[in-house]
Amino acid sequence: MLKSIDLNELNLLCSPESDKVVIVNFWASWCGPGIEELPYFKKLKKEMPSIKVVLVNLDFENDVERNVSPVLIKGQYSSLENLRLTGLKADDWMPLADWDWSGAISATLILASGKKKFIEQKFENYSALKAAIQQL
Amino acid sequence: MKNLFYLIITIAFVNLFATIPPSAGYQVGDVVTDFSAKEVNGKTVSTKDFEGAKGFVIVFTCNTCPVAQKYEDRIIQLAEKLNDKDWPLIAINSNDKGISPGDSFDKMQSTSKSKKYSFPYLYDELQSIVNAFWATETPHFYVLDANKKVKYIGAMDDHADDVTGVKTRYVENAIDAIEKNQDPNPSFTRAVGCGINKRTTLATSVLLNKSGI
Numbered sequence: 001m002l003k004s005i006d007l008n009e010l011n012l013l014c015s016p017e018s019d020k021v022v023i024v025n026f027w028a029s030w031c032g033p034g035i036e037e038l039p040y041f042k043k044l045k046k047e048m049p050s051i052k053v054v055l056v057n058l059d060f061e062n063d064v065e066r067n068v069s070p071v072l073i074k075g076q077y078s079s080l081e082n083l084r085l086t087g088l089k090a091d092d093w094m095p096l097a098d099w100d101w102s103g104a105i106s107a108t109l110i111l112a113s114g115k116k117k118f119i120e121q122k123f124e125n126y127s128a129l130k131a132a133i134q135q136l
Numbered sequence: 137m138k139n140l141f142y143l144i145i146t147i148a149f150v151n152l153f154a155t156i157p158p159s160a161g162y163q164v165g166d167v168v169t170d171f172s173a174k175e176v177n178g179k180t181v182s183t184k185d186f187e188g189a190k191g192f193v194i195v196f197t198c199n200t201c202p203v204a205q206k207y208e209d210r211i212i213q214l215a216e217k218l219n220d221k222d223w224p225l226i227a228i229n230s231n232d233k234g235i236s237p238g239d240s241f242d243k244m245q246s247t248s249k250s251k252k253y254s255f256p257y258l259y260d261e262l263q264s265i266v267n268a269f270w271a272t273e274t275p276h277f278y279v280l281d282a283n284k285k286v287k288y289i290g291a292m293d294d295h296a297d298d299v300t301g302v303k304t305r306y307v308e309n310a311i312d313a314i315e316k317n318q319d320p321n322p323s324f325t326r327a328v329g330c331g332i333n334k335r336t337t338l339a340t341s342v343l344l345n346k347s348g349i
Contacts (some may be wrong), residue, residue, distance in 0.1 A: 007143075008139075008140070008143050011139075011142075011143050012139055012143075015142070028328070030201075030202035030203070030330075031330055031331075033331075058328050060296070060297040061297070062297070089294070090291070090325065090326040090327050090328060091322075091325055091326050094326045095326075100160075101326070102272045102273065102276075102290075102326050102327075103272065103273050103276075103291075103326045103327045103328050103329050104272040104273035104329060104330070104331030104332065105273070105328060105329070105330070105331060106331070107331075120272070120331065121331055122331075
């Protein structure tokens with residue numbers, strides 16, 4: 001259900017390529033606001049199938065089966081790419097998403113037109129997500 | 137092969153600057169202006185109340201964040217250890233109770249009472265303290281020296297999930313370093329935590345801080 005990725009794969013994920021639009025959302029089952037915005041990403045993928053939408057889960061190892069899988073199954077997020085990070089030090093992987101990110105989640109990285117935009121908070125609604133992408 | 141090359145360059149670059157923290161609020165080396173707020177016992181507590189303190193541990197925490205909850209016992213134990221050393225630990229809840237009702241003053245009082253906090257738990261209702269520090273998640277630790285100069289910012293240790301997995305205790309190491317008149321290393325770490333909901337934007341906060349408000 002969740003593919004574990006390492007630092008190398010995360011770096012590739014967070015590197016902008018000129019012709020691709022990639023949305024990477026960092027979330028955890030214990031972050032309520034982060035779960036509230038997950039449906040927006042599912043809707044985005046449905047409306048714009050050519051955009052790559054990735055959910056990166058940050059739950060603690062032991063909580064994945066108990067807390068993460070139910071969220072993904074209930075919300076039917078299998079249409080999105082579901083990844084998780086294992087055993088990586090925050091100081092090693094967080095700067096790859098954004099240098100100024102000190103750790104607050106949920107957060108979303110938007111890659112478009114060869115540029116990066118990092119939003120260190122949840123999206124209030126679906127329009128806010130779309131607007132953030134269009135602004136790039 | 138090309139991607140591996142870029143990865144190596146990126147990691148090298150990141151590690152070169154790994155100790156430089158994001159540029160908002162108090163940074164390592166800044167001196168913290170005295171602040172005060174209402175404490176759960178109803179009285180106002182100020183950093184000025186701790187004349188002669190050897191240093192301070194300031195922690196932005198809350199009742200509701202599961203990561204903060206995982207650290208609660210560790211914070212309680214650290215505070216008890218520091219009580220004998222003249223190092224006040226001050227916990228601050230800056231969460232907007234409108235967004236997070238579990239962080240109301242009443243709830244803070246019951247948490248402090250039931251877990252027998254031996255340290256001040258301040259209610260940063262106006263968010264003026266969190267805006268000055270620009271702490272971003274819970275829990276977020278700042279270790280200050282006797283002159284209230286920030287010497288360390290970041291996580292308490294390297295394993296939020298459970299205390300038995302901890303290898304490095306960043307905050308305790310920072311305290312030891314300061315007592316020896318040395319700089320903590322690392323002086324800054326990142327850690328996953330629940331974002332603190334701030335009513336002010338970063339730009340406005342910088343403006344307010346610069347004009348001394």
